[in-house]
Amino acid sequence: MAALEELVFTVLTQHTSDLNAERAYRSLRRRYPTWPDVMGAPSTEVASAIREGGLANQKSVRIQRILGEILERRGELDLNFLSDLSLSDAKAWLRELPGVGPKTAAVVLSFSLGMPAMPVDTHIHRVSGRLGLIGPGTSADDAHDVLEGMVAPDDRFAFHVLLITHGRRRCKARRPLCGDCPLYAECPARPGLEAAGS
Numbered sequence: 001m002a003a004l005e006e007l008v009f010t011v012l013t014q015h016t017s018d019l020n021a022e023r024a025y026r027s028l029r030r031r032y033p034t035w036p037d038v039m040g041a042p043s044t045e046v047a048s049a050i051r052e053g054g055l056a057n058q059k060s061v062r063i064q065r066i067l068g069e070i071l072e073r074r075g076e077l078d079l080n081f082l083s084d085l086s087l088s089d090a091k092a093w094l095r096e097l098p099g100v101g102p103k104t105a106a107v108v109l110s111f112s113l114g115m116p117a118m119p120v121d122t123h124i125h126r127v128s129g130r131l132g133l134i135g136p137g138t139s140a141d142d143a144h145d146v147l148e149g150m151v152a153p154d155d156r157f158a159f160h161v162l163l164i165t166h167g168r169r170r171c172k173a174r175r176p177l178c179g180d181c182p183l184y185a186e187c188p189a190r191p192g193l194e195a196a197g198s
């Protein structure tokens with residue numbers, strides 16, 4: 001996906017599943033083939049097109065505001081210029097868009113532009129907390145910079161994929177499979193979880 005498409009899709013994934021977001025995104029693109037079409041449509045109609053993604057009223061307005069601001073700041077609806085900026089400048093540029101937080105910015109820069117940003121989703125936040133990679137009070141937003149600083153730029157995408165995969169397969173939110181975990185011996189969360197699950 002190109003960067004702008006990734007950004008709109010990522011807004012649609014907020015507070016819902018990827019599956020619902022994919023349905024909403026396909027519906028949006030079917031009804032409005034170009035981004036100026038989305039910008040110029042009544043927000044209520046855009047909301048109707050993305051209904052399956054949840055929070056449609058907020059997301060429709062957010063997407064239209066994002067598109068409007070990109071056009072105003074750049075004179076065109078394209079984000080590929082971000083790959084010419086430093087990672088921190090590219091993040092800062094995206095973070096100034098309405099409703100764009102550290103995760104959305106990192107997703108766009110990493111997945112779409114191949115930049116060494118580290119998106120932190122709920123799985124990564126949980127796993128890195130249990131493993132003690134981040135402190136107990138570290139928010140998901142703050143975890144981005146902490147985790148990103150732990151590995152070399154070339155390793156960040158793999159780090160992201162490994163943590164998310166571990167969170168989905170073993171270190172699950174409710175019943176982590178600690179007995180089948182390769183990190184069992186080193187995990188500071190293991191004893192408490194064992195007690196809670198027994």
Ligand code: SF4
Binds near residue numbers: 171181182193
């Ligand atoms: S031992 Fe349990 S809590 Fe620790 S990383 Fe493995 S699955 Fe997660």
